[in-house]
Amino acid sequence: MVDRGSVDTRVRIGDLVLRNPVMPASGTFAEGLAPVVPFERLGALVTKTVTAELRGGNPTPRVCEVGQGMLNSIGIPSKGIDDFLEHTLPFYRGFATPLVASVSAPSGDAFAEAVARLDAPGVAAIEANISCPNIEEDGKAFAMDPRSTAQVVAKIRRATKLPVWVKLSPNTGDVASVARAAEDAGADALVVANTILAMSIDIETFRPRLGNVMGGLSGPAVKPIVVRMVYQCARVARIPVIGCGGISTAADAVEYMLAGASAVQVGTATFVRPTAMLTVIDGLIQFCARKGFARVADLTGAVHDADMTVDTVEVAS
Amino acid sequence: MVDRGSVDTRVRIGDLVLRNPVMPASGTFAEGLAPVVPFERLGALVTKTVTAELRGGNPTPRVCEVGQGMLNSIGIPSKGIDDFLEHTLPFYRGFATPLVASVSAPSGDAFAEAVARLDAPGVAAIEANISCPNIEEDGKAFAMDPRSTAQVVAKIRRATKLPVWVKLSPNTGDVASVARAAEDAGADALVVANTILAMSIDIETFRPRLGNVMGGLSGPAVKPIVVRMVYQCARVARIPVIGCGGISTAADAVEYMLAGASAVQVGTATFVRPTAMLTVIDGLIQFCARKGFARVADLTGAVHDADMTVDTVEVAS
Amino acid sequence: MGQTISFQPVRLGAAPDGSAPVGPAATAPVAPSHIADVLGVVVSHVWLNDEYRHLVLEAPEPAPLARAGQFFNLECPHTAEDKPFLRRPMSLYRADPVHGIVEFLYKVTGVGTRGLASIKVGRTMRLLGPLGVGFSIPDGARSIVVLGRGVGLATLAPLAEMAAARGVGVTAILSARSAATVMSVERFAAIGATIQIVLDQDGTSDPANVERILREAAAVGRADAFYTCGSNRLMLLMQRLGRELSIPGEVALEQQMACGLGMCFCCVRNFSVDGVVEARRVCTDGPVFRLDEAMPW
Amino acid sequence: MGQTISFQPVRLGAAPDGSAPVGPAATAPVAPSHIADVLGVVVSHVWLNDEYRHLVLEAPEPAPLARAGQFFNLECPHTAEDKPFLRRPMSLYRADPVHGIVEFLYKVTGVGTRGLASIKVGRTMRLLGPLGVGFSIPDGARSIVVLGRGVGLATLAPLAEMAAARGVGVTAILSARSAATVMSVERFAAIGATIQIVLDQDGTSDPANVERILREAAAVGRADAFYTCGSNRLMLLMQRLGRELSIPGEVALEQQMACGLGMCFCCVRNFSVDGVVEARRVCTDGPVFRLDEAMPW
């Protein structure tokens, strides 16, 4: 047992030291949470993905629930980077918590340009959401492929001196290779992962339950899949991995950290319980105290698997 | 409303006509279910994947539950094809329900050889489980890639006159291309899909909860992901798609059929409720009667999406 | 049930109407950001008819400071059959800051409301709010018309009380399938509203008849503002007349939600703003919007 | 609680011991495939101590035809906190085919058993069974020794009754942490077993002491067969002595399960069969296995 008050909650993501490893997931957090969650208690703040161009987003309904999870097809509505710099950024300057600006763009050059414009006071790091379609590659998302990931991350890397976090897609068949490609191209951290492409049909109306037919699955349902991806990425990457997918309790955060995550993002859980991030932080401290960990950071990669080997046939059941 | 007694439940999978579209998923069904489920009521019977060589399977624990789903890492233990022909096949000859023999092998030639040996009286179709590692390709599973899928399916195709169902993996980044490759190489039907690679860690012991570290996720948690894959495959394939993933109620089966499935397989649900397949069959008939469908087969692909377009950015949220 | 309650609309990001809270119970001014996820205790929960339930919660501030047209995001309990995952938005039906009470009136329709319907007196549940922008009454208005249907009447009832508390007259047109399903009549009656009940049963809910009633109210100078909730058809009718007769108006809208806090952009609807279609979030830009900018759904 | 119940072991796929059911309640012969997923009604459900609960169900056939060592796969109810997904295997604690009763004794350890512990008298639950291969008593055995620990005692109690019903004597060595946690003593006592309680509390549960008791039983000719359940250490001890003294034996084993029907191969354990390690399914090849082939876990 360690005294709860003496657990060191700080974690390091590249050159950034966060007061604790818990932060919101992009698109599930905004100014509107301020009345409910003291932003100073969070490890970092992550904005909704912004694009250079104005975007309207997808048709409604944009959300439906599926078991213990949800589908969304928001479609990255964006008021553009000017609006972000003028309205969003100043709001967050009021908080002593590092702000991570999530950004997306349809080509490597557009990404570079957008990232360069976000190099503004108050932005502590860039989160490159590369799950968007690369218009130079038939609209296939950058993050589906190590090669396109390497190309776009290299361009982003050259465009900014800010730390670059690269957010991967769980929809690729080979997330470890994509992770390696992002690291080799200069990423400072990996965020694993975005939502899993999914679909639901209303059997009474025969209509897809999302206006966009398909959407991204998030929430508890995805946790075991994304924990696996974090484990796979952390085994091949030297840079920190930030786990994201279905975290709603401290136990979930611990599981991600044991699998190799240096920090975690909480998304959907905030919709269900707006104060979820605070509960996760408190619970992490309690867990470390109970287990005798003086530093939360010591959980990272602490899974006991040294004596185990993975038979790849199990992929096939 | 259609009279329940007059709903035509038959579906056609290539040249095979099944009495109804409900069958077990490979590896979740065996002789042991006979006391609980009258096999004559099922659309087809599907055996556990068999391999030519004797295989022991993976270390225990081989199963753990995760939310509303489970992980397994059985690892395809197999007593070999001789044993299958000698002991398993004769048992099923007693039932007037088509038997589908699931088979796997580590190379295209080994697959062809195994499939040829399964061309025995009592086998109505082959289900090729190509989610296993291709030893000629660094151990990457055949179904991860359209090219290796095309190669192995072509060899299987030449080795048998039986209908060949190809079971795809949900772990690829491009299931539609894999589906097309399988069709072009001669598959008669696609089974979509096997389990999703996942992982769970016990936060008290820090041990992976499966002896094999990673395993396959199945059950309700995967349904929205696999419904999406069935939809994607059915849109590009001319051959029938058989949906498989998280089906436990008639509503689930209807959703899969609306998305494009011609038949469905029930796996994990049988563990939770051994008579689940019977409930699905009864519920399908009831649903068709209530909605005025004279034939269950008319549900296939009946989703109302003609006026909808998919914005691929939603993949990124 | 008969006490007078004051309501103060809050227009986030827009010009507040500036008027001070009126009524016997003096309430502290509410900052727009005064929102919390509080634990309420069920003090009453009854069926009004086959479909509608009335839920009364004792809840700490800021919940009972909610204004007419605002809403809460309710955590709905799980039952053996129904496991709602996301919260469900519900309009304020009544708030009593003196006694620390918030009330909801809802229709049992699906997974979430079936879960909600299962909660017993004495149990606790979480409610996030008050959320969104409530109704506002234009300065100088002497008499307003509220037109609602179904559960929309529940949303309009506190507006009528807010109007009455400011000495503004109310004409209430209450539309329903049958006499048995008209709700909240007693609340409109208690504030002395002129009540017109229109029913599908006897054909009086027909748009032509409703139009006649609306025109009459305008003709006799009892329609300084229009308010509607709960029916697309009635919204379009009121919007058309409002434009024709230059009567300002507001409509309370619904949309599937996730966060309720303006973060996720799930809940957008299109509005026609000076001829340009613009998407707005129902949860924070609304749920109460200018009637003339609303678009049919 | 005192009535005598007859048990008949069923060895699926192996040679049945052939002996007919013995005892006052004549039971129909059970075919190996007589398995069903039935709905049981809880008629009693009490805490035995802080950790253990005793569950009594009224259930239709074939459930009450279960034999000692067989088990059921129980659908555990959901609670607000615990949502068990898969079923949980539980050994038969008692079956009464005359009154249509099956009983379980279980330790509350995790999600599933906490869910199970929540079920109230009068509620129904599904149970799949009887499953697996039960205990068998060698022809000609006059006296057997059962050695159990913890919840393993629950599995051995019906075996002792089966032995007694056939006129076979029983020596029961009951191991536990403390006097307060020894279970089922009264059931062993009721059939006239020679009972030895060994405790961690006073050091009597020490393997050396248990070995002494076992050797004594063998020496006086009261050990024609060995049976054990619930402790790896005790299993190894009994296995060693069994080999040394040429006493046949059986052990009831556990493993995580999914189907319970031999289909999924989740539940395998390794056995040493003539020097070769062989994987067998606990659910259908067991859960009762030859003691000499078992491997430590």
Ligand SMILES: Cc1cc2nc3c(=O)[nH]c(=O)nc-3n(C[C@H](O)[C@H](O)[C@H](O)COP(=O)(O)OP(=O)(O)OC[C@H]3O[C@@H](n4cnc5c(N)ncnc54)[C@H](O)[C@@H]3O)c2cc1C
């Ligand atoms: C601001 C606001 C205020 C509301 N106030 C009330 C009220 O006072 N009384 C009342 O009875 N209802 C009200 N509604 C509608 C209420 O939220 C829905 O009836 C409820 O969410 C249905 O959930 P369900 O799971 O029972 O139904 P289902 O039909 O099973 O819902 C499926 C999904 O659709 C969503 N959904 C369904 N209908 C609506 C809807 N009309 N609006 C938003 N989401 C919907 C649900 O949230 C859920 O995610 C309000 C909606 C909004 C947006």
Ligand SMILES: Cc1cc2nc3c(=O)[nH]c(=O)nc-3n(C[C@H](O)[C@H](O)[C@H](O)COP(=O)(O)OP(=O)(O)OC[C@H]3O[C@@H](n4cnc5c(N)ncnc54)[C@H](O)[C@@H]3O)c2cc1C
């Ligand atoms: C044939 C058989 C008979 C059994 N009979 C009894 C009995 O009569 N009384 C009793 O108290 N217990 C018995 N057990 C053990 C009982 O099944 C477990 O204690 C129970 O499954 C624990 O579930 P849980 O969710 O409460 O615990 P958790 O620890 O939360 O379980 C997590 C997972 O591990 C599995 N698991 C945990 N422990 C065991 C175990 N020992 N064996 C198999 N799976 C396990 C659970 O099924 C679940 O999937 C028996 C087990 C088997 C295989």
Ligand SMILES: Cc1cc2nc3c(=O)[nH]c(=O)nc-3n(C[C@H](O)[C@H](O)[C@H](O)COP(=O)(O)O)c2cc1C
């Ligand atoms: C409504 C919604 C909107 C989202 N928007 C974005 C986004 O703009 N950019 C992004 O990178 N991820 C976005 N995501 C994905 C989340 O950041 C996160 O990766 C995913 O939801 C998994 O985490 P969770 O299970 O904790 O929600 C969004 C998710 C949701 C549910």
Ligand SMILES: Cc1cc2nc3c(=O)[nH]c(=O)nc-3n(C[C@H](O)[C@H](O)[C@H](O)COP(=O)(O)O)c2cc1C
């Ligand atoms: C315990 C278990 C064993 C399985 N074994 C096999 C197998 O041998 N071959 C195969 O193709 N799929 C196997 N599967 C995958 C299932 O056939 C099915 O594709 C998957 O479980 C998804 O369906 P479900 O959610 O209905 O279970 C197995 C699944 C489970 C849970």
Ligand code: FES
């Ligand atoms: S519900 Fe999230 S923005 Fe409105």
Ligand code: FES
């Ligand atoms: S539990 Fe499925 S084979 Fe034993």
